[in-house]
Amino acid sequence: MMISLFGSFESGIIYALMALGVYLSFRVLDFPDLTVDGSFVTGAAVAALMIINGYSPLTATLAAVIAGFLAGCITGVLHTKGKINPLLSGILMMIALYSINLRIMGRPNIPLLNEETIFSKLTAFWQNLGLDSVFNPILGIFGATQLPRTWAVLIVMIFVTFTIKFLTDYFLKTETGLAIRATGDNKRMIRSFSANTDWLIILGIGISNAMVALSGSLIAQHGGFADVGMGIGMIIIGLASVIIGEALFGAKTIARATLAVIGGAIIYRIAVTFALRVDFLEAGDMKVITAVIVIAALVAPKILESRRDKKRRLRKREELTKRLAFENESGGVKSSAAP
Amino acid sequence: MLHLKNVSITFNEGTPDEKKALQNINVELKKGDFLTVIGSNGAGKSTMMNSISGSLITDVGDIEINGKNVTHMPEYKRAAFIGRVFQDPMAGTAPSMTIEENLAMAFSRNKKRTLKLGVNKKRRQLFKEYLETLNLGLENRINAKVGLLSGGERQALSLLMATFTEPEILLLDEHTAALDPARAELITNLTDEIVSKFNLTTLMVTHNMQQALDLGNRLVMMDSGQIILDVEGEEKQKLTIEKLLQEFQRLRGKKMESDRAVLA
Ligand SMILES: Nc1ncnc2c1ncn2[C@@H]1O[C@H](COP(=O)(O)OP(=O)(O)OP(=O)(O)O)[C@@H](O)[C@H]1O
Numbered sequence A: 001m002m003i004s005l006f007g008s009f010e011s012g013i014i015y016a017l018m019a020l021g022v023y024l025s026f027r028v029l030d031f032p033d034l035t036v037d038g039s040f041v042t043g044a045a046v047a048a049l050m051i052i053n054g055y056s057p058l059t060a061t062l063a064a065v066i067a068g069f070l071a072g073c074i075t076g077v078l079h080t081k082g083k084i085n086p087l088l089s090g091i092l093m094m095i096a097l098y099s100i101n102l103r104i105m106g107r108p109n110i111p112l113l114n115e116e117t118i119f120s121k122l123t124a125f126w127q128n129l130g131l132d133s134v135f136n137p138i139l140g141i142f143g144a145t146q147l148p149r150t151w152a153v154l155i156v157m158i159f160v161t162f163t164i165k166f167l168t169d170y171f172l173k174t175e176t177g178l179a180i181r182a183t184g185d186n187k188r189m190i191r192s193f194s195a196n197t198d199w200l201i202i203l204g205i206g207i208s209n210a211m212v213a214l215s216g217s218l219i220a221q222h223g224g225f226a227d228v229g230m231g232i233g234m235i236i237i238g239l240a241s242v243i244i245g246e247a248l249f250g251a252k253t254i255a256r257a258t259l260a261v262i263g264g265a266i267i268y269r270i271a272v273t274f275a276l277r278v279d280f281l282e283a284g285d286m287k288v289i290t291a292v293i294v295i296a297a298l299v300a301p302k303i304l305e306s307r308r309d310k311k312r313r314l315r316k317r318e319e320l321t322k323r324l325a326f327e328n329e330s331g332g333v334k335s336s337a338a339p
Numbered sequence B: 001m002l003h004l005k006n007v008s009i010t011f012n013e014g015t016p017d018e019k020k021a022l023q024n025i026n027v028e029l030k031k032g033d034f035l036t037v038i039g040s041n042g043a044g045k046s047t048m049m050n051s052i053s054g055s056l057i058t059d060v061g062d063i064e065i066n067g068k069n070v071t072h073m074p075e076y077k078r079a080a081f082i083g084r085v086f087q088d089p090m091a092g093t094a095p096s097m098t099i100e101e102n103l104a105m106a107f108s109r110n111k112k113r114t115l116k117l118g119v120n121k122k123r124r125q126l127f128k129e130y131l132e133t134l135n136l137g138l139e140n141r142i143n144a145k146v147g148l149l150s151g152g153e154r155q156a157l158s159l160l161m162a163t164f165t166e167p168e169i170l171l172l173d174e175h176t177a178a179l180d181p182a183r184a185e186l187i188t189n190l191t192d193e194i195v196s197k198f199n200l201t202t203l204m205v206t207h208n209m210q211q212a213l214d215l216g217n218r219l220v221m222m223d224s225g226q227i228i229l230d231v232e233g234e235e236k237q238k239l240t241i242e243k244l245l246q247e248f249q250r251l252r253g254k255k256m257e258s259d260r261a262v263l264a
């Protein structure tokens, strides 16, 4: 159990990068971008292809990021210049990317098991330092009997994901970032302050998909393969992370919201891990589990709020009845609200 | 400063819905002119404002700002030297962003948007000073989301945002129409103050005739896409609402109909 929880943290923090990308398009730009399903795989495909062709994992990952950025930019262009509705632009790009990804890889699946990846390099470096013996006792405190293979991935990914989180937070406060946020908030207003909203949308969707592709390339290197189908439903997973995160941790400020999204991504992974331990559920049920989680995360806050509201009103009514009763008894002030 | 030359705009040309919204409009404003625009509903006032801002492209005719022909310049580029306040208080600000962030975006109007922080210490101080001039206490709420402000507060903020970078042209399209009388008066006074402080070349559309008479040094009346009356200076100061209405009737042979015209 401890090991699979550890695994959820590990993959959760990698998927968090994808979720941050989704946050940028869905929340900041108010652009429901479905390119994600395709660009996630594009990231994985580009990185995998380059790695098996002997490029360094770092170069491969960087190339993946650029490919994702370009894919996002095209979606942005379809919407702004082609005047195609956002959902449709994303879907078109997603479909097109399916074929493109297949072309990039040349086959539906590229295994990376015996290749040098960012993580294999890191792990080797990490083990040389002997750092696992520092971290493992921590798990021991929680009574873990089995210990994880290595801490390298988790620790480094926390570092990477948080660096990108802080960069995003900063970016969204810069002059350009403010204009991107306003584009999602009130296009007409920011245009009247001399901002080219078309360009900002293209840039924003580009950055969003760059993050998604980064996440895809890292997932491929972590999981040991790139597969043309690995992006199916990714957008829903991203959305689930955003919604769960916001519901649990709030989204008052940008910094808070991005933190919430990371938290949401991890919690989503944990939820899936638990769900898969239920006897009658199997791996193929993942998608329906995801759908249920998203629906629950969307509906639950509303139900909770309306219940809270109902309670509040009930309490007020009781207070009023009590007060009226008291006033009647004491024969005091006449209340116009009295029946 | 601003020159509209033979500007015409027709909507839905060649269909039964054809509407000549602007017909051969000629207006020339000098630096610092404050023009009030009145006219019945559908007269073409907003269309004229939108043709200046670039939200609408003219069918024929040219628009020059400061000697530069901007007829084919896209809206967002023109916005570098045109400030605008809309009728809808929701339209001029970004509701989910804070007051200081909104001001920062307005501050970038005539500058390149970079990767530097939009709000820094120096700017925050500057923004606070500007907010103080509104006398609404907004300087103490710079981190409040603009969506939480009242319509009047929002409109005051919009006005500040549209003006504090001293644009060459200020366009106000019924920017007090959605407010209650007290708030409307507050915004009207602020407008007067700010316009004279920065000596802004201003066009203001209003249905309030008294306001149109009180403010500015020049007044035009529009009807059916045409400017039918254009008075300036002393002549404008001598105008009264009755005279305006009489003049309209004389020129058009009909009574001025405007369901929103405020006569007093
Ligand atoms: N986009 C458009 N398409 C078709 N017709 C339009 C469009 N915009 C404006 N019109 C028409 O052009 C005419 C002028 O409209 P405009 O909005 O300029 O009037 P206005 O003087 O601002 O009136 P109001 O006082 O009601 O704001 C109206 O008859 C209007 O119906």
Ligand SMILES: [Mg+2]
Residues within 6 Å of the ligand: B045, B046, B047, B173
């Ligand atoms: Mg109008």
